[in-house]
Amino acid sequence: MCPYGIDPLWTDDTTARITQTAVRIKADVANDLSGEYAIKFFDVFGEDYITAPLEIPIPADYPLHCAKVVEALKGLPNRVIPDISCTLTDNDTFGFEYTLVFFANPGKLRELEVVGHLDGDRSTILAPGGYTAAVYTKVIGEFEDHFTEKCEGVTLKVVVDTAAGTDTWDASRVRPGSLGYLTDMDAAEIRLLKRCLGDSDGVEDNNVDVANWDEGAVWEAQDSTPTFFKMIGSFPHAIKVVPKEDMSGYNYYTHGQYYLVWYDNTASAGKEFRVANINANQNDATLAQESYAFTTQGIVRQLGFDAGSELADNKLGGSSTPRVVARFDAYSNKLYTNYDTSCENDAANSNHNHRCIEKGDKLFIIDSCWGKGNAHALTPISTNRIFAGIELSCNDSTEVNLNTGNLYTVTKVYKQPVLTEFSTDDFTDTRDINAPEAKQYVDTFVIEVDANIEWEGKEGDPEHTAAIYDGTDWSDNTGIVTLFHFTPNEASTTEYVQQCSGRGNCEIETGICSCFSGYAGLACENQNALATR
Numbered sequence: 001m002c003p004y005g006i007d008p009l010w011t012d013d014t015t016a017r018i019t020q021t022a023v024r025i026k027a028d029v030a031n032d033l034s035g036e037y038a039i040k041f042f043d044v045f046g047e048d049y050i051t052a053p054l055e056i057p058i059p060a061d062y063p064l065h066c067a068k069v070v071e072a073l074k075g076l077p078n079r080v081i082p083d084i085s086c087t088l089t090d091n092d093t094f095g096f097e098y099t100l101v102f103f104a105n106p107g108k109l110r111e112l113e114v115v116g117h118l119d120g121d122r123s124t125i126l127a128p129g130g131y132t133a134a135v136y137t138k139v140i141g142e143f144e145d146h147f148t149e150k151c152e153g154v155t156l157k158v159v160v161d162t163a164a165g166t167d168t169w170d171a172s173r174v175r176p177g178s179l180g181y182l183t184d185m186d187a188a189e190i191r192l193l194k195r196c197l198g199d200s201d202g203v204e205d206n207n208v209d210v211a212n213w214d215e216g217a218v219w220e221a222q223d224s225t226p227t228f229f230k231m232i233g234s235f236p237h238a239i240k241v242v243p244k245e246d247m248s249g250y251n252y253y254t255h256g257q258y259y260l261v262w263y264d265n266t267a268s269a270g271k272e273f274r275v276a277n278i279n280a281n282q283n284d285a286t287l288a289q290e291s292y293a294f295t296t297q298g299i300v301r302q303l304g305f306d307a308g309s310e311l312a313d314n315k316l317g318g319s320s321t322p323r324v325v326a327r328f329d330a331y332s333n334k335l336y337t338n339y340d341t342s343c344e345n346d347a348a349n350s351n352h353n354h355r356c357i358e359k360g361d362k363l364f365i366i367d368s369c370w371g372k373g374n375a376h377a378l379t380p381i382s383t384n385r386i387f388a389g390i391e392l393s394c395n396d397s398t399e400v401n402l403n404t405g406n407l408y409t410v411t412k413v414y415k416q417p418v419l420t421e422f423s424t425d426d427f428t429d430t431r432d433i434n435a436p437e438a439k440q441y442v443d444t445f446v447i448e449v450d451a452n453i454e455w456e457g458k459e460g461d462p463e464h465t466a467a468i469y470d471g472t473d474w475s476d477n478t479g480i481v482t483l484f485h486f487t488p489n490e491a492s493t494t495e496y497v498q499q500c501s502g503r504g505n506c507e508i509e510t511g512i513c514s515c516f517s518g519y520a521g522l523a524c525e526n527q528n529a530l531a532t533r
Contacts (some may be wrong), residue, residue, distance in 0.1 A: 002513050004044050004107045005501030005523025011252040013150065014294065014497070015242055019102045019109045019141035019254050022424070023069075024331070028093035030130030031059065033095050033180040034135045036124050037133065039069070041076065042110035049076045052474050053118055056125065062091040066098055067291065073100070081105060084528050088090040094389035099138060103253060106497045108141045120516065134331035137451035139255050140406050143497045146488040147256065149293040157184040158241060160260060160278050160397045161271065167281065167396040169532045173267050173274075174373045177232030177482070182273035193273070196295045197261070201310075216262035216335035219315035219498035221392070226317040229390060232276055234302050234310035234354070236262040238295040238364070238486065247289045258405035260300060260364060277366035279403050283443070297489035300364065300481060304354040305339045311354075317384035324353070325370070325388070326447070327479025328457040334410075335365070335457070336397065337449040338427040342413040355485050357447060358431040361410045364484040365453060367401040369394035372460030375475045378512035388480060401455035407486060409451035415444055430475040442478050457481040500524045 006016050027033040036053040044048070051072035055331045057065055068088035073081045083104035102109065114133045116125040125133060160180045161170045169422075185193065194211035207213055217234035240256035243249075260276040267274065284440035303324035304311050308406050312320040327336040340346075343356035373387030374380040378391060398443035418425060422437070425444040430437065441459065460480035499506045500513035507514055515524035 001045060001508075002499040002506035002511055003523035004497055005503075005521065005525035006106045006252075007498070007502050008519065008525055010207065010494075010496040010529045013282060014145070014148075014292075015127070015252055015254050015256060016311065017108065017139055017142045017255045018106055019104075019137065020099055020255075021135060021137050022089065022097055022110055023098045023112075023114060024090070024095070024097040024132065024134045024136075025056065025114070025125065025132045025461060026097075027127040027129060028128070029092075030093040032127045032129050033125075033131060033171075035126035036118060038115040038118060039073065040113040040115050041073065041081065042112065043107065044107040046148050048109060049080055050115060051076060057090070059093050060097045063088055065096060067096065069100070072393050077195050080150060084464060087507045099319075101253070102141070106141060106295055107143050111135060111137055116331050132331075135452060136454045137406070138333050138454070140373070140408070140451055141497075142491050144488075144495045145406075145464065146493050147238070147258075147296045147298070148220075148297050148492050148494045149196065149295045151193055151293040151295055154185065154192050154196065154293055156182045156189070156193070156241070156293055157285050158275060158278070158280075159183055159285050159288050159289055160281055160283045162283040162397050163342055164283070166283075167398045169392065169396060173264070173271060173391065174268050175229065175231065176388060176392060177262075177276045177368050178264070178274045179368055179397070180275045180278045180509045181267070181271040183270060184288075184290065193293065194373065196293065197237045197239070198295070200237050200299065202299055209268070215263060215265070218311045219313050220320055220386045220390075221314055221317035222320075222381050222386045226384055227444075228315055229386070230264045230266055231386075231390075232260065232262050232274070232302065232360060232368075234304065236260045236276065236302065236484070238296060238298065238300045240296075241456045242294060243289045243291050247291075256294060257302035257403070258364070258407060259412070260405075276310055276368045277405050278397070279405060281400070281402065283397070290519075295492070297492045299487045299489070301355050301485045301487070303341070306351050306354075309354055314386075320385065320387040322463065323387055323482050325457050325462055325479045326365075326457055326481045326483055327441075328453060330454060330456040331452050333449050333452045336441070336443045336445060336479060336482075337445045337483070338442055338463070340415055340445045342415065345415065357413050357485070359410055359412060362488070363408045363410060363447075363449065364486055364488040365396070365404065365406070365408055365449070365457075366484070367404045367455060368482070369400060370460075370480040370482055371462060372458070372480050373466070373475075374464045375461040375466040388477055388482075389464075393458060393460065393480060406451070409449050410447060412446075412448040414446055416446055417444070419443055420442045427463060427475055427478050430461075430465055431477075440477050444510045
């Protein structure tokens, strides 16, 4: 086995996604944290390494802790981590959080671990009042890029759809799955972007207009005298947005950000390209980063569950297709869904998953202020109810979890026994709020992914199972986060992280790269016109 590197020709055209991991240690009580811990790092081959013990400093010295962390990680055997940065991102009297960027460890890495028991079963992280030691991945590294098709001639900006100069949502167009929009494009760029996005569902016969593309939307209707809405559909588009080279802070490792995009021709002029997730709370297009757009021939599918094969057009009202939604704890990789999504248990007839989930599948898990249903609505709807409703679960744009556009890989799908007397496998089961000890949660249908998620996937009543909506009928028994499956396409996939960077031969017996002419470095990761074999 030889070192992995990034093909130096790859970063001529785009940027690389390298692993960025956050470590968070917080006590439940102020000024209560002390002791020591270590970090377990896994290299690209899966081999694990444990650092020397790291002493937890007093709060006044938290800003100095990153230097100790870098020293410990660089001190691992075989220079397994030759280049790394550490940035303190949060610190107070309760504890700290820092982010590690692994510049010289490209590819997909197993998530590192905090080792808090350095003395057998005894915890060496000390906090008498209790503590949390968590790890989550901000950017998942990759071997392959599934978004390789640069939309030539187009630059754009992504902005949040709020009132000018405020964090207040634009109530006319913002709804779950529609938090912002693409802008700063002229008419020619808009036409080009439509062509670049192209087909989204793998069926060209239903493409529209001269651009021959899919809008990625679905009609919904609600109330007795129906009000019609376009919402994010079964097959939205996914794009990768990469800042232009002249943007502040740009470098080869400025990772592209993923967005789920769809088109609403009923939106205000200039706001038709809707985005479901946001990566910065920026509503001023003059301040947003000008970026390139990279598209894919891969297919994004919003997960639904009924007798059809996709979300039904509900423009006439009457039936809004159930979605597959999840709830999860912050800093966890375990999702609890409202339906059994496994392929093993997928029904052959009647209601079934539009797409079942297997180990190795890829999921977008994004915060789009998903609706919590009638039990939480300011204006409950009793007739023609849209699944989860159109009221946002975020009061304003400051409450949105940013940078939720990671692409996760499923590691396990299963059904577990009911865990307690307050858990259930029936998503319609509810309990009265006046008996709080009887609150029930669906926790039997489980998906595990390859990295912990920073934010909490909230509970709600998206299926509108509550009998009444005045707070006396408690129904927070399922999650509200809608899941999206992604199927890559080989035509828009490139493996750019390889042994010897794909620019040399691996001498298996020695583990040394023999670089092709014009390339140098331990992993042949550097272009050098003077280098010869």
